[in-house]
Amino acid sequence: MRAGASQDAADRVAAALFPGSLAAAAASGPMLMEALAEVREFVAAGAAGAEEALLPAGEARFLAPTDPRVMRDFMSFEKHIINATRRLGGQPPETVYRLPVSYKGNPTTLLGQDDVVPWPSYTERMDYEMELGFVVGRGGRDLTPEEAVNALLGVTIFNDFSARDIQKEEMGGMLGPAKGKDFATGLGPWIVTLDELDLANLSMTVRVNGEERSNGVSGEMMWSPAELVAWASAGEQLHPGDLIGSGTVGEGCGLELGFFLGPGDTVELEVGGIGVLRNTIGQPEPRRWYPSPRQPSL
Known part of the structure; x- marks a missing residue:
């Protein structure tokens, strides 16, 4: 969490930027790519909590990466x-x-x-x-x-x-x-x-x-x-x-x-x-x- 945000506030921001739907996330336009770039920098820098946020690929189930209307x-x-x-x-x-x-x-x-x-x-x-x-x-x-x-x-x-x-x-x-x-x-x-x-x-x-x-x-x-x-x-x-x-x-x-x-x-x-x-x-x-x-x- 940055800027002293509470856990609840941080969760709300994360849900807005990274909703469970790719279609909804893509609708945010450039904000999505900017947020992803920040996540990448956060992980690469080894920031506090970064390791806990990572899941080994072998332990994840990859769903279809988009949920299209059409x-x-x-x-x-x-x-x-x-x-x-x-x-x-x-x-x-x-x-x-x-x-x-x-x-x-x-x-x-x-x-x-x-x-x-x-x-x-x-x-x-x-x-x-x-x-x-x-x-x-x-x-x-x-x-x-x-x-x-x-x-x-x-x-x-x-x-x-x-x-x-x-x-x-x-x-x-x-x-x-x-x-x-x-x-x-x-x-x-x-x-x-x-x-x-x-x-x-x-x-x-x-x-x-x-x-x-x-x-x-x-x-x-x-x-x-x-x-x-x-x-x-x-x-x-x-x-x-x-x-x-x-x-x-x-x-x-x-x-x-x-x-x-x-x-x-x-x-x-x-x-x-x-x-x-x-x-x-x-x-x-x-x-x-x-x-x-x-x-x-x-």
């Missing part, structure tokens, strides 16, 4: 788009070259470091997708790419878990993905601010059960992070803490490589300058109900 996931790596569409017997749609295309996911099923990925009863083809996650700081509406960069808080690792069989079924109905994606998204292990990273040169590596599956680099994106954020803000407000996925790096999913995950598999996504996001696939859940097909009536 999460969007784009397609921006051409190699992935070509590989995935060819595996499904098609060709890349012209739309992906004209616009950054995205879907809105389920922000209530975000998983953190070492969380077990649920296996929904409606799928037999579980997959991972290696992506970057861009976390919105101050937000905004109708941003230009130049403005969008300044609207970001930082970058994390994004695993877009996918149920490929139901995803294909749903998207054949001209909507989705929905159940094919909504059950889980891995995120973490933490957020790294933009000043610490070269967004055009981040290495992106996938390992399954310790075996390396693919390598890529962030610079292969057709649409820059700034362009993705700017387009996401077109006609709608981006809020602090919102999450924007980069789309899957080339060869960054099992669909492209011709294999799928099994129960108990461990997936590690490593991004240079950020770290490793690790999750284990759970056991298939028992099916309690599934829709019965209908016959056309017209």
Whole structure:
């Protein structure tokens, strides 16, 4: 405590600067970064009480590092788009070259470091997708790419878990993905601010059960992070803490490589300058109900 503040007053200030919600903290704008810088200096200086405030990483549980109101996931790596569409017997749609295309996911099923990925009863083809996650700081509406960069808080690792069989079924109905994606998204292990990273040169590596599956680099994106954020803000407000996925790096999913995950598999996504996001696939859940097909009536 500084300036003779009481414990109660210090607790109130700490709760205001570091609420339990990243979205709420990010809404404070520059105050958040200033407060974090003070904490770093406090610890580095070995100030009284600093050691008591630290918790070894091995003793902590890392939750998903943001709690977005809205999460969007784009397609921006051409190699992935070509590989995935060819595996499904098609060709890349012209739309992906004209616009950054995205879907809105389920922000209530975000998983953190070492969380077990649920296996929904409606799928037999579980997959991972290696992506970057861009976390919105101050937000905004109708941003230009130049403005969008300044609207970001930082970058994390994004695993877009996918149920490929139901995803294909749903998207054949001209909507989705929905159940094919909504059950889980891995995120973490933490957020790294933009000043610490070269967004055009981040290495992106996938390992399954310790075996390396693919390598890529962030610079292969057709649409820059700034362009993705700017387009996401077109006609709608981006809020602090919102999450924007980069789309899957080339060869960054099992669909492209011709294999799928099994129960108990461990997936590690490593991004240079950020770290490793690790999750284990759970056991298939028992099916309690599934829709019965209908016959056309017209």
